[in-house]
Amino acid sequence: MNILDLEKEECTACAACMNTCPNGSIKMISDEEGFLYPDVDVRVCINCGLCKLACPVINNIVSEKNQNPDTYAAWSLDEEVRLNSTSGGIFTELSRTVISKGGYVSGAKYLPNHLAEHTIINDENNIDILRQSKYVQSEIKFVFKNIKSLLDSGKAVMFVGTPCECGGLIKYLEKKYENLLVVDFICRGSNSPKAYLKYLNGLKIKYKSDIKKVWFKNKINGWNKFCTKIEFENGIDYYADRYTDLYMTGYLKYNLFMRPCCSNCRFKGFPRNSDITLGDFWGIQLKDSQLDIEKGVSLVIINSAKGQLCFDALDGKIFKEKNSIEFAIKNNPCAVKSVNIGRERQYFFDRVEESDFEEIIKSIVDKNKDEG
Numbered sequence: 001m002n003i004l005d006l007e008k009e010e011c012t013a014c015a016a017c018m019n020t021c022p023n024g025s026i027k028m029i030s031d032e033e034g035f036l037y038p039d040v041d042v043r044v045c046i047n048c049g050l051c052k053l054a055c056p057v058i059n060n061i062v063s064e065k066n067q068n069p070d071t072y073a074a075w076s077l078d079e080e081v082r083l084n085s086t087s088g089g090i091f092t093e094l095s096r097t098v099i100s101k102g103g104y105v106s107g108a109k110y111l112p113n114h115l116a117e118h119t120i121i122n123d124e125n126n127i128d129i130l131r132q133s134k135y136v137q138s139e140i141k142f143v144f145k146n147i148k149s150l151l152d153s154g155k156a157v158m159f160v161g162t163p164c165e166c167g168g169l170i171k172y173l174e175k176k177y178e179n180l181l182v183v184d185f186i187c188r189g190s191n192s193p194k195a196y197l198k199y200l201n202g203l204k205i206k207y208k209s210d211i212k213k214v215w216f217k218n219k220i221n222g223w224n225k226f227c228t229k230i231e232f233e234n235g236i237d238y239y240a241d242r243y244t245d246l247y248m249t250g251y252l253k254y255n256l257f258m259r260p261c262c263s264n265c266r267f268k269g270f271p272r273n274s275d276i277t278l279g280d281f282w283g284i285q286l287k288d289s290q291l292d293i294e295k296g297v298s299l300v301i302i303n304s305a306k307g308q309l310c311f312d313a314l315d316g317k318i319f320k321e322k323n324s325i326e327f328a329i330k331n332n333p334c335a336v337k338s339v340n341i342g343r344e345r346q347y348f349f350d351r352v353e354e355s356d357f358e359e360i361i362k363s364i365v366d367k368n369k370d371e372g
């Protein structure tokens with residue numbers, strides 16, 4: 001029963017509804033594609049309507065953020081941080097500042113089964129748990145509720161997530177908190193946990209070992225090679241670039257396993273709801289060929305005065321150079337435009353239960369060979 005008045009293909013799984021439900025009648029349940037959706041237990045639901053009010057899709061968020069935000073190319077001066085981050089490591093530098101002042105950071109961590117889930121940390125030694133992009137949808141669980149408790153007790157919190165997750169948090173909280181910093185990133189889209197586990201299971205069988213660590217966009221061959229590194233328990237290290245890794249092929253070339261709402265994302269564009277937007281500064285070498293880009297360059301878009309203050313606090317710890325938002329977006333269209341649903345998406349999900357991941361992707365590549 002759809003108490004939420006929300007079409008399934010519009011739901012982002014931000015879980016603001018579940019976090020706000022006063023009597024626990026909403027749970028997030030996986031559908032046949034492996035994506036989570038709210039499920040309302042009508043025997044317990046008291047029809048209070050709070051879930052509808054918390055939904056960032058049903059209710060537009062009125063953004064007071066800057067229409068023409070300042071834009072920077074930046075990276076951490078700590079080489080270890082820069083190399084081990086997806087872009088230029090600005091997330092880690094922001095986290096260090098927040099935690100050093102007694103604050104908390106919420107972001108996505110890997111679980112032992114390699115799926116992703118949001119958590120909250122307040123120890124600098126744990127920042128690496130949140131570091132790096134996980135190309136599978138992170139489960140929010142009750143993190144919004146816990147963030148609200150921290151904010152209400154006066155603690156500073158930085159939340160990092162997809163633009164829709166940030167929208168969910170802002171709508172759930174409703175009240176404006178001076179002690180909250182919201183950081184989103186340019187997001188291509190969230191992938192199905194089912195597709196991702198199928199991919200990993202195929203590799204486990206192929207390499208006859210459990211997986212120790214998944215590392216997308218590893219920089220061993222440079223920042224822009226999109227190298228996937230998977231470390232196996234048996235000592236084997238798997239490396240493949242965006243053209244040879246079958247998961248990246250399915251994600252970046254054929255748009256096979258993204259959440260339906262990602263093809264019509266309402267949280268892209270400007271003004272953003274967040275204080276800071278992070279991303280990769282693709283194409284920066286065209287503007288400044290002297291820049292040393294191989295270890296990764298962050299795109300940093302400052303959407304609010306609070307965001308500017310927090311970014312300025314990184315002076316001395318980062319390299320930064322002002323740039324134009326138009327140039328940044330031109331080379332990173334996902335900032336403003338959703339990617340289309342892949343033509344072979346249904347073909348993929350019709351087979352994902354029965355067939356081998358490698359077999360399905362290779363058959364899609366074959367079907368589309370003539371189109372290059």
Ligand SMILES: Cc1cc2nc3c(=O)[nH]c(=O)nc-3n(C[C@H](O)[C@H](O)[C@H](O)COP(=O)(O)OP(=O)(O)OC[C@H]3O[C@@H](n4cnc5c(N)ncnc54)[C@H](O)[C@@H]3O)c2cc1C
Binds near residue numbers: 085087107186
């Ligand atoms: C699914 C996805 C798609 C992306 N698409 C683009 C894109 O099209 N263009 C672009 O320029 N940048 C994209 N990014 C952002 C980019 O990859 C970097 O995450 C960002 O630039 C921050 O890099 P960093 O070096 O500062 O920090 P990193 O150390 O890489 O920081 C990672 C941060 O992202 C959070 N995070 C990681 N995975 C997830 C997840 N699945 N869900 C929610 N939060 C997560 C972590 O908690 C951490 O806070 C995407 C990221 C993800 C997760």
